[in-house]
Amino acid sequence: xxxxxxxxxxxxxxxNSGRPTGMFKQQVFGPLEIGPEGFIGDQQADRRVHGxxxxxxxxxPATHYAKLAARFPDAASQLxxxxxxxxxxxxxxxxxxxxxxxxxxLGEARLQVCxxxxxxWKIDERFNAEGMAAFIAEQALTGWYWRVLQSGQVRPDEPxxxxxxxxxxxxxxxxMALWQVHRPAVSELEQLAATPxxxxxxxxxxxxxxxxxxxxPGQPLPPLPLFHxxxxxx
Numbered sequence: 001x002x003x004x005x006x007x008x009x010x011x012x013x014x015x016n017s018g019r020p021t022g023m024f025k026q027q028v029f030g031p032l033e034i035g036p037e038g039f040i041g042d043q044q045a046d047r048r049v050h051g052x053x054x055x056x057x058x059x060x061p062a063t064h065y066a067k068l069a070a071r072f073p074d075a076a077s078q079l080x081x082x083x084x085x086x087x088x089x090x091x092x093x094x095x096x097x098x099x100x101x102x103x104x105x106l107g108e109a110r111l112q113v114c115x116x117x118x119x120x121w122k123i124d125e126r127f128n129a130e131g132m133a134a135f136i137a138e139q140a141l142t143g144w145y146w147r148v149l150q151s152g153q154v155r156p157d158e159p160x161x162x163x164x165x166x167x168x169x170x171x172x173x174x175x176m177a178l179w180q181v182h183r184p185a186v187s188e189l190e191q192l193a194a195t196p197x198x199x200x201x202x203x204x205x206x207x208x209x210x211x212x213x214x215x216x217p218g219q220p221l222p223p224l225p226l227f228h229x230x231x232x233x234x
Contacts, residue, residue, distance in 0.1 A: 002092035002160040004059075004106070007082040008032070008042035014125050020045035021122050023085035031155045034109040036148050039087055046120075053147055054114050054199040060086035060143035061094040064136075071135055075127040084123065086143060090160065095140060095173040101166030101197025108152025110163060115199035116142040116176050140176045145199070169195050179206070186210050 009025030022044045033040040037056050044051035062081045069076035081089035088106075095116070102113045119133040119142060136142060170178070175192055178184050192198070193206040 001162075002090045004160050005081055005089045006032070006039070006154065006156050007087055007089065008039045009085075010041075010043045011045045014122060015128075016125055019122070021085075021126070022050065023083075023122060023126055025082050025085060025087070027082060028156055031153050033151065033153055034106070034111075034148055035151050038148065039154075042087060050120075054201060055117075055145040056148045057088060057111060057146040058086045058117055058143060059088040059090065059093070059146065060084050060117075061141075062089045062091040063094060064141040064143070067139070067141060068132065068136070072127065072129045072132055075129045075132070078127055083126075084143075088160070093160075095142070095144065095176065096171055098144065099166040099169040099171050100175055100195045101169045102162065103149060103164040103166075103197075104146075105161050105163040107154035107158045108150070109148060109154055110150035110152075111146035111160075112149050112197050113144055113166075113172065114147045114197055115202040116140075116144050116172055118142070140173060140180075142176070144172055147199070166195075166197060169197070183213065186213050189213070 006028040007025035008028055009022055011020050011022050012024050013019065014021050022042070025042070028039075034057070036053055037051060039057065060081075065079045065081065065083075069079045072079070098113050100113055100115075104111050104113075119136045121133055123133040123136065124130050170192065175195075178188055178192055189206055189210045193203050193210070
């Protein structure tokens, strides 16, 4: 069981570039609904990389903030739960304690762990801290996304409880560690891609990588994009 804080927000502008973001969220103190694409009333600015059925709800472990504050002390006062744009914050879970495919119950809703969050360049601008998004990706301090298996009402005082454990599935931490290996074993990547409950977009990326490794044995592997870089156009 995990105690959680819930956050939602609307689209606003980043302080320097003025580009839109849904990162600025506020804590919720009353009941609200979760639908197939997340909390009703929550918004995402760039739907190319955020939101949708397999990025419906984002949880960020609250314990990661101390590590970020130690690495980026100038931003320490801003690094508090909710500030990375997460919908759920808890100190009771992290990437080592959840498995791909785990199903949790939150109020009337049922949520399934399906992929890690891929951090975004907007984090650097939000905190005026160059390299924070890269650090989050390299250190696997990403948190994760849930898909919504069952919609319903959620109250802020309700705990997040494991409903169906994905026995035998890799933890999110183990899956991310394998993904970041320079030349992982193809069989291990294929096994990861076949994990029940894995997000289809991440599954396709894993299978594309396995195909490349099979077709280019011994060749240097192109570097993996670990976070979303700033596009040339909004």
